[in-house]
Amino acid sequence: MSEKDSDAEITLRLGAAAGDGIQSAGEMIMKVLSRSGMHVTTYNGNQSLIRGGHVWFHVHASTKKIYSLGYGIDFLIPLTQLSYDQHFEKLNQGGAVIYDPVAVKIHDLDPKVMQISVPLADIALKYDKRPIMKNTVALGSLCAAIGVDINVLSKAIQDQFGRKEPAVAENNIKAAMDGYEMVKKQTRPLKNIQYNYSVRRPAMTADYALALGAVAAGCRFYAAYPMSPASPIVHWMASHAKKLGITVFLGEDEISVMNATIGASYAGARAMCATSGGGFALMQEAIGEAAMTETPVVVVDVMRAGPSTGLPTKTSQGDLNMMLGISQDDFPRVILAPRNPEESFYTAPRAFNLAERYQVPVIILLDFAIGDGGYSTVDNLNFAFEIDRGKLLSTPPPAYTNGYWFKRFAITDDNISPRSIPGTPDMMFVAKTDEHDEWGHDLSDVLAGLKEYLPIRRRMHEKRMKKLEEIKKEMKLPEIYGPSGADISIITWGSSSNAVREALHELHKKGVSVNSFEFSDIYPMQEDEVRKILSTAGIMVDVEVNYSAQFAKLLKREAGVEINNFFLKYDGEPIYPEEVEKHILATRKEVHAIA
């Protein structure tokens, strides 16, 4: 078994070809575990195809709260030879491979890994003409190996197939039972976990959590153009549109999506859209439009590995530079990068409130690893959000009207102008993507460059930019884990935090003096505070999922903090805690060698 606590933790991986139903099998075992009181985190090793190829589903579960994908693999269920070949080297000692000898030839396996042979296909053929239930048989087998009550699986199967003919669920349950019995005959459970069947934990992806949070925060207009790994959000919105009164707009492209979203917000709705990098690139001009017209908007980029079409079903944190450099010239923007599904849920209402309070675009950065590709169990979610629509008014303050027009872009002490929405009597205004004065009137044509108007252009530009100073005060500082004054400090952001946090535990067990600083609010940065906090750091190691250390560069640019040691991953896969551990151990060695 892994070096981790074998009576508290499980890692397992199912592998097959696309179309074999590995995703739903993975979700099923995730459900079994989360309904047995376990904390669960998963990862979906997808490929950009519908059939064939190789896909896998990784599950990490624990009786304690966990964050990432765990260490190695305790249980491997390869339905194809390729699945075995790809993953067997990661098997932990004390673990097992559950396989059908007809499909998989075992080779080069560590003798300390148990081989559990089950005729998965033959059993499946008892219940159907085609062996499609073989993954159900495998799940039954797995339940025996990890010592979980098979009834939890039966119930999950019942839920899954409940809407089909009764025979479907019945046959699947029988198939699972056969697998379960078969393994029970071969071995006692390899895990001695105290499952708590009285607790059922909700599990969700960050995409899903974000959709929930957004709607709870009042989002009623959602626009999208299909793009992995952001699509789960539109699927959720569309399937809840009726019940929750959400207008879902499937645009012809991301340009229309972004413009329609800003249009909906201009008209008074809380509006959001989401995409991945390529779609975001198309949205950029319009995000400048939102900033220039001071129309609040929330936009989500669920990052995939790029550039260009890149790896549509693989992960990356490589879009940060794009977010910092969106569109032409300077304008205020907010960038938030929730670290996990739970934080993604709570980020949505913050994003809407920030967008409306400051009348700026707010960008939420998720990535494939947590957005679409991975579930995590969450604690009870608190849906009672505070909603703050900022200076959205229904009657004009006298100082802001000249009888028929409303001074929509008034310069105020806090640089935020009162706002109205079309249809509000006595608050008429024209907004403009050209530079404009406080009334929204044009400064780009006959007045541009005239000496009387240069100061106005300056003031309008400053008014927009200075909002950043106010926003900064609302930005969260990094969360610190581990002892203060540690020799080594890991600097990380967004979803990379998960593997780091888990690695920290193991490193501490090994006596390494290390702590971590996790950033989830990315921009604007409270540079002075950040500099102060990081002045307590040891040797800093930057951990992120991109080639050029984009976040470290931002830290340098904003806070003048320089990092010289990096663990950067850009092969499309998420970071695993053991990789962080290895890097930190090597760093410690170097440091000692120098010292």
Added chain:
Amino acid sequence: MALKLSDVRTDLFNDWCPGCGDFGIEASLQMALTELGIDINRVVLFSGIGCHGKIVHWTNTFGIHTLHGRTLAFAQGAKLANPELEVVALGGDGDGYGIGAGHFVHAGRRNIDMTYIVHNNGVYGLTKGQASPTQRLGEQTKSLPQPNINNGINPIILALSAGYTFIARSYAFNTRHLKETIKKAIAHKGLALVDVLQPCPTYNDIETKAWYDGEDRRDASGRAVPRVYDVNMKGHDPLVSKEMDEDQVDKKIQHVFRLSKEWGDQIPIGIFYQEIGTPTFEDRISARIPSYLQNPPAKQIPPGTTKSTVELEKLSSELTVQANNV
């Protein structure tokens, strides 16, 4: 209180070139709004970037001068968020049929109840007269060094194939016709296109006011014989209704096609096509969300809201950590 033209016209300085057809469009639109007597607080004008786009500043309604080509996308979002708004989108021919062509086509699929007026001047006016998507192959307007190498598109047919349910063309200097056409377009339930032939005296020296008006063609009494004529006055009935059979509809479409290709000596204006009874996008949403029109996105979280209003916990028992019932 009846609206007066002065109620919908601002006193901001207007910087269009003297003789620009945009003046005719502005006046017609303002007259149409005045005569329709719509609550101007409900009216929102959306424009793109180009000479045409400035119209939102001269008109006293809510308005937004959006990006080049993105008017329709923006306006559709706003209209869906608040279907009570009277949405009039305005575009240039470069703006709407060029850079915004994708939005132009896809708006037709939705048939949102709004009006789209295109200032069709054959050139990219504001960028100094390059050939726009409607300029014909081989034409050479003033600032082209060589004749136009591209074919011009046919907005009428494009709109028809995209699903627009009201398709009209008018002429900027026939303000009576244009005003009436805009009124009908606004009254139409569904997406209405008004393509407006708009002389640009500065850059389009071919399709000039004099040319449209037929100053070069005189009848026996010496009067100009206009090229532009009203098809509806000539008996073209644009209506297509659900009661008509396929044959009748086909014939009508063929006729519209033929009319839309007339150019040169005879240029038809008027309502080419009007489909009655096709559900609007708002109808389609309402069929799914019955409360949509009463409680659209823009009204669900009114200004001043401080607390979340949906109880998502009730959505699914799977959302809360709870005791199992295996």
